[in-house]
Amino acid sequence: MLNEKGLLFDVTLCIGCGACYKACKEENNLENTSNDFLKDHLSNNTFTVIEQYNDLYTRKQCMHCNDPACVSVCLVGAIRKDKTGAVVYDEDKCIGCRYCMQACPHNIPRYEWGTTQPRIRKCNLCVNLVNSGGLPACVEACPTEATMFSDKNQLIKIAKKRLKDNPEKYYQHIYGLEEVGGSHVMVLSPVPFEQLGFVSHLPKKPMPDFTAQAMEKIPSVVVSGGVFLAGMYWLTKRKNKIAKEEKNYSKN
């Protein structure tokens, strides 16, 4: 937890200028996908979007979960957690099964459907910049500090303080603090989060736990199943043999 970084986005501070959107495109060499950034969607060329809900603006991007579904489901380990907490993708390992897209509770990963060498595409929290001491491009670009980047524990403290100091300004919930076991991206908002298009009613436990409940039964199924089958083989064979002997005996 010590080195783990996080990103705090405060809807009340966002002015919808689009600086983060443009900076993200530039940093990741992404094609232009829309003339109006407010109407754009997440795609293989858009890792972060700004959505407008009346007079409020909110960002959508990879949440960088603490215990990510995508990391747990990837059969070749092409997605992993970086030491900063970022969820990063290795295109050289990926076989393209797209289970990560199916599993993600926030519906974030996008795919390069148009090519014959497709990759999974999503925000990587600018892990290279961060690891060389910099800030993620979107944070660097934000003029109002609506998006902050810091140690994760520090950000949680700041978020809690804001909720406490301005109870009339904020909806009393930190989105991303507890959802699916918590994530490295957290959001503050003046209105309930489902009004801003966030996936609400997510379970508090990490998504991989749902699968682990079944996976952990495998060893006992194998052992007890093997013993049962071998036992049945021995028993039924013996039964058949005795039946045969008895038949022969009664014949004689």
Place this chain on the structure above:
Amino acid sequence: MKMNIKKILKPSFWKIVSVIIVTLGIVSTYLRFTRGLGATTNLQDSVPWGLWIGFDFIGVGLAAAGFTIAATVHIFNIHKYESLVRPAILTAFLGYSIVVCLLLVDLGRPENFWHPLVMWNVHSVMFEITWCIICYSTVLILEFAPVILQKFNLKGPIKLLKIFSIPVVIAGVLFSTLHQSSFGSLYLIVPGKLHPLWYSSWLPVNFFISCIAAGLSMIVFESYLIARGCTKEQGFCNTGLKINILSGAAFVIWIALIAGLLLKIYDFVDNNKLYYLTIPSMETALFYLEIIIGTIVPIILLSNKKLREDKKWLYIISICVISGLILNRLNVSITGLVSTSGINYFPSFDEISITMMLVVLAIFVFRLIAKNFPVFINEESGHSENNIVSSGTQQIILGE
């Protein structure tokens, strides 16, 4: 030989249809690999899995007789069903071949298909399934190898295989149990996405029980069709329907269906999901369709002992159970996810044509193998395998 070629080229309705399907399938396959998934499928970011993955679930489910019948005969030593073992294993092997081919077509980077062999993530259900399918396909090859070896009179390897036959069968049952249920486990991680009518922590058990019923139904279905259509052809001489065998299988189907239904009822009551059954929606309609056709109707019909011993009724029942499994797997993999993805997915022409091509090829290979190798045998001659070896000719028969 000349006669043979003439016979192969003689057109018939099914031959023409098959050739058209395979030709279209080859074109679609070419397009898929040269233009990518986006151009040839209706898959998209909110629908990452479509017909191909759904069909994989169906193929694996319907191939389940490979392990249930092998276990019945070789582990539980009930030799009455001996004559079903080889058709069941061949069906399973071809079913898995379709599944593997479809997976390769579906993978975004099929050239990396070998990565799971060296790059491991033991927390992934997909990883477990991949390994189980690799291992179980090997088991199926080992189980079927004696049939091929017999034809060429290779007694040494047959003896060697016989020594390991029981551990191989046991391994096959274990691998099957694991991956049949794990196809259900794949969806445990999407509680918020899969419709509650299908989402349940019991999904793996549901998948396992339903595959037992549907796998056996597939064998009943096949036996009926083969007996009706092919009894006079070479290689199909022992395919006459033995009703006592089929009604035995039907009894097991009945039990499995009842178990599956009871589990569903328990799950719905336990998780307070009953009120979903009263909400009018496409999902509810499909759920009723699946349960009524695939479970309730067959249970009622099978509870009548007379129908259980009537081959025509068994044929109809088997079609019901198979349809039930197909509906169930498509509901879990496609329709059950529609309400959260918001996208009405329907497979593209290329998706359908590649799938149909593989099914046609599998049927062709099945016939080819059945004609050239002793797949269909009597219960009696099954024990003394030497009889068949001597009668088998070395000639390989192609086509019709």
